[in-house]
Amino acid sequence: MIKVDNLSKSYGSIEAVKSLSFEINDGEIVGFLGANGAGKSTTLKVMTGFLRPTSGNVYVDDLNILDHEREIQKRIGYLPELNPLYVDMKVFDLLKFHATIRGMTDKQFKTALERVVHDCGLSGVIHRTVGDCSKGFKQRIGLAVAMIHDPEILILDEPVTGLDPNQIVEIRQLIKQLGKEKLVIMSSHILQEIQATVDKIIIINNGELVAEGSSEELIASAQGLAQLTLEIQDADENAIQEMKAFIPSLSIHTLESSEKSSFVTLEYANTSDPRKEIFDYAVKNQWSILEMSQSKTNLEDVFRSLTQKGDQGNA
Ligand SMILES: Nc1ncnc2c1ncn2[C@@H]1O[C@H](COP(=O)(O)OP(=O)(O)OP(=O)(O)O)[C@@H](O)[C@H]1O
Ligand SMILES: [Mg+2]
Structure with missing residues (x-):
């Protein structure tokens, strides 16, 4: 422990x-x-x-x-x-060197060598120079x-x-x-x-x-945020931004517009499901929704939101 x-x-x-x-x-x-x-x-x-x-x-x-x-x-x-x-040493000599530093006897080293060569898969490189081994093998040697x-x-x-x-x-x-x-x-x-x-x-x-x-x-524990990405035709940008006033549980994450379409990512707690309200709002504004896809939070999102906290000054 x-x-x-x-x-x-x-x-x-x-x-x-x-x-x-x-x-x-x-x-x-x-x-x-x-x-x-x-x-x-x-x-x-x-x-x-x-x-x-x-x-x-x-x-x-x-x-x-x-x-x-x-x-x-x-x-x-x-x-x-x-x-x-020590890249100039042979793998065997390097391990012997560290065993000596640890105060191990020759007999103890022999047993230890067999164990680490087996456990770390080193039999092919034991007489090679450390510097000549691949990076993966260097990690095994480490x-x-x-x-x-x-x-x-x-x-x-x-x-x-x-x-x-x-x-x-x-x-x-x-x-x-x-x-x-x-x-x-x-x-x-x-x-x-x-x-x-x-x-x-x-x-x-x-x-x-x-x-x-x-x-x-x-x-x-991150309370799983769900994301909904929409591709909308004929949307007025102000109306997109004003959606939050009608559906407060949303945060409007990204907004990109090409000539024909607007791409909007909406984020909300997994515990709520505002999809019907979003759809009603789209109908009211006469938007043509070309695509609507939902994705759940993954661990990468949790990591990013936790480790960017300090930089962004928000949760
Ligand atoms: N010897 C040192 N003297 C002064 N500041 C140091 C020293 N070592 C680390 N720091 C500072 O302490 C903080 C933490 O550094 P540390 O190396 O522990 O981070 P880390 O999470 O291992 O980062 P990395 O992913 O880059 O390896 C950093 O701000 C770094 O600049
Ligand atoms: Mg580090």
Whole structure:
């Protein structure tokens, strides 16, 4: 179990993380999401003991990071952002090097090597130079480095960013496999990259928690907005804008006009259904509706609305 408790971290006057609290249980794979600069890497660095918190604490089972940094680091495997590896070393030598740093004996290393080569699918590249491996294999090597001491927890900072779509699928499958036995937290600024891998999602924005839950829970808690897109012929733009006065539950999202048609996207809470009122309004204004299509909120919309909050100054 990991518990982040009221964690804040500032760099001088920059408050990167603000009173952040969340818990992750054993056996969970959690996606840690936020836009660029949201504070993901800072949070993960504090969780791994690489940075001291400004205030607050991080607990791993019965230990806390302020008092038991070394002990906690034994329980954690960390894949840093951009996966810095010694590119001139052979994969074998790199893993041996990290095992030595961890104080492992030759015998312990031999067992650990077999385990990580098997778990990370490295048998084909073990005698290759790191720099000659593909980006996907470099991520596997980074994971093997993070796992050489058989930690219970994996903290992965943007593990799939920069990979091609095939490599993303491969690394996702690998992480999912590892997540069967370990607690995994992986960050990303792209929802689709990790949505398929994780059990739970934590979203931060400007260093603060904005949402936490399964994909389904997040969509439900965003009260699911429905969208209706209309293509209307012969519509007067003022009449389109005035529609809100007649149907207050609507927000008129976008408005584009070509020579012949106006395209309007209307948004309303899933709990209401103003379609009949919209249709009546169209008839009253003698609009010809060429197309009317409805779409429900998806997780991407929830993420966008939560992480653009600060920028737009509205919900
Ligand atoms: N060493 C540092 N010194 C000063 N400010 C920093 C430092 N590291 C990060 N920051 C600032 O702290 C904030 C959070 O940065 P952080 O790297 O944690 O975000 P992130 O969510 O990981 O972003 P990204 O998606 O770009 O990796 C940003 O405003 C960043 O500019
Ligand atoms: Mg980062």
